[in-house]
Amino acid sequence: MIKFPDGFLWGAAASAPQTEGHSLLNGKSATTWDKWFEMNPEKFNDNQGPQDTSNTYEMYQEDVENMQKIGMNSYRTSISWARLLPDGKTLNPEAVGFYRSYFQDMLDHGVEPIINLFHFDMPWWLMEKGGWKARESVDDFAFYAKTAFEQFGDLVKRWTTFNEPIVHIECGYLLGFHYPAIVDFKKAVQVGYHTLMAHVCAVKAFRESGVDGQIGIILNVSPAYSRSDSKEDMKAKNASDLLSIYSFLDPAVLGKTPSELISLLKENELLPYVDAGDSALIKKNTVDFIGLNYYQPNRVMAPENPITPAKTPEDLFAPYDWPDKKINPYRGWEIYPKALYDVAIMMRDKYHNIPWYVSENGMGVADEGRYKDDNGVIDDQYRIEFIKEHLEYLHKGIEEGSNCFGYHLWTFVDCWSWLNGYRNRYGLFSVDLDNDFKRTIKSSGKWFKELSENNGF
Numbered sequence: 001m002i003k004f005p006d007g008f009l010w011g012a013a014a015s016a017p018q019t020e021g022h023s024l025l026n027g028k029s030a031t032t033w034d035k036w037f038e039m040n041p042e043k044f045n046d047n048q049g050p051q052d053t054s055n056t057y058e059m060y061q062e063d064v065e066n067m068q069k070i071g072m073n074s075y076r077t078s079i080s081w082a083r084l085l086p087d088g089k090t091l092n093p094e095a096v097g098f099y100r101s102y103f104q105d106m107l108d109h110g111v112e113p114i115i116n117l118f119h120f121d122m123p124w125w126l127m128e129k130g131g132w133k134a135r136e137s138v139d140d141f142a143f144y145a146k147t148a149f150e151q152f153g154d155l156v157k158r159w160t161t162f163n164e165p166i167v168h169i170e171c172g173y174l175l176g177f178h179y180p181a182i183v184d185f186k187k188a189v190q191v192g193y194h195t196l197m198a199h200v201c202a203v204k205a206f207r208e209s210g211v212d213g214q215i216g217i218i219l220n221v222s223p224a225y226s227r228s229d230s231k232e233d234m235k236a237k238n239a240s241d242l243l244s245i246y247s248f249l250d251p252a253v254l255g256k257t258p259s260e261l262i263s264l265l266k267e268n269e270l271l272p273y274v275d276a277g278d279s280a281l282i283k284k285n286t287v288d289f290i291g292l293n294y295y296q297p298n299r300v301m302a303p304e305n306p307i308t309p310a311k312t313p314e315d316l317f318a319p320y321d322w323p324d325k326k327i328n329p330y331r332g333w334e335i336y337p338k339a340l341y342d343v344a345i346m347m348r349d350k351y352h353n354i355p356w357y358v359s360e361n362g363m364g365v366a367d368e369g370r371y372k373d374d375n376g377v378i379d380d381q382y383r384i385e386f387i388k389e390h391l392e393y394l395h396k397g398i399e400e401g402s403n404c405f406g407y408h409l410w411t412f413v414d415c416w417s418w419l420n421g422y423r424n425r426y427g428l429f430s431v432d433l434d435n436d437f438k439r440t441i442k443s444s445g446k447w448f449k450e451l452s453e454n455n456g457f
């Protein structure tokens with residue numbers, strides 16, 4: 001039997017835009033997702049836009065009961081900035097009422113709400129000013145954060161500023177999966193820098209608010225593994241880790257951007273504009289804990305014909321097709337559980353063993369209806385296997401001293417996945433989009449109850 005430390009968090013993660021629905025109702029203003037869907041619905045799987053998602057806005061009470069039923073002791077979701085402050089300044093009382101009852105309900109059912117502030121859902125009014133490209137976004141975000149601490153600080157004891165900042169940077173400014181879907185490495189770095197400063201200023205606002213609790217940030221971690229240990233391949237690995245992991249983890253935990261990253265950006269003419277006083281702010285406002293979302297490693301090799309200065313990250317590290325990889329064919333992501341052990345050891349050794357948790361891990365599968373048993377329950381044994389394999393490696397890391405305090409699955413109830421709509425399902429509960437969003441437990445949901453009751457498996 002694999003046992004986890006006492007008080008370990010067992011739960012799941014989701015976000016406001018992917019679950020709430022009521023996207024343009026109850027006083028919420030548009031985000032880039034609402035606008036993009038209005039402009040280009042054909043980009044979204046089956047024309048599934050952000051308007052209804054999983055209807056948690058109306059169904060949260062049932063959801064919270066289900067959380068308790070399957071033994072979840074914690075749940076991470078986000079507040080929608082555009083719902084709380086539709087114009088960036090004015091408080092929406094309906095939003096305050098909604099979130100207060102949602103969070104209170106969780107507390108009443110023994111589920112700790114861990115609340116995140118930004119999950120890829122840029123308000124449209126801010127995008128019109130340039131989004132994270134504009135320096136003023138930093139102050140706008142700090143004001144939003146302060147407002148959230150004031151309104152919900154009595155209910156929420158663990159806050160996070162951003163979910164996977166690297167993703168909105170990459171997907172919006174390098175890969176075309178998020179609005180504004182442009183390819184511009186230099187802009188991507190500037191957007192990243194302002195995101196970092198927005199995070200730092202939100203941490204500052206938290207410390208100044210006097211609210212009791214802790215604050216952290218959630219980062220996606222795709223540790224790089226190189227084709228070989230040749231000097232060139234190792235350089236590629238290092239560039240990948242610098243850009244995608246250390247860029248946020250170092251300043252968030254150690255209060256400093258790595259000097260190697262600064263040199264890399266300089267060599268490639270990518271240095272962002274910074275304000276005097278920023279480094280002091282970064283140094284002072286480090287976090288209490290870290291959330292790490294782990295889905296897949298990054299296999300890399302030295303690029304064959306790199307261009308300097310680099311036009312895209314692929315000029316610094318090229319993708320390597322590892323012949324032994326195991327793939328989740330629906331999402332196209334490699335399944336490599338051992339990385340969780342490597343990450344645990346990285347946190348122990350490189351980040352002074354700061355408390356951290358697995359804030360997302362999970363497996364998206366298309367067309368899950370085919371796995372229904374005679375009782376109409378999706379028998380997702382593959383998901384149970386996936387979780388077990390990852391937990392085994394996580395456990396090994398904890399046994400060797402890594403300070404991990406929880407595991408959250410992506411996700412609790414099937415939710416909307418950006419351009420992928422409802423194609424891949426991740427939940428412990430399914431959602432029937434043709435039947436009033438009816439929730440039905442899957443085999444993995446039943447198994448999760450045993451997992452949390454036994455604090456292991």
Ligand code: BGP
Binds near residue numbers: 167220360416418
């Ligand atoms: C993470 C995001 C989530 C979620 C998940 C699954 O990167 O934080 O929002 O979407 O990945 O990925 P996807 O929905 O793209 O399949």
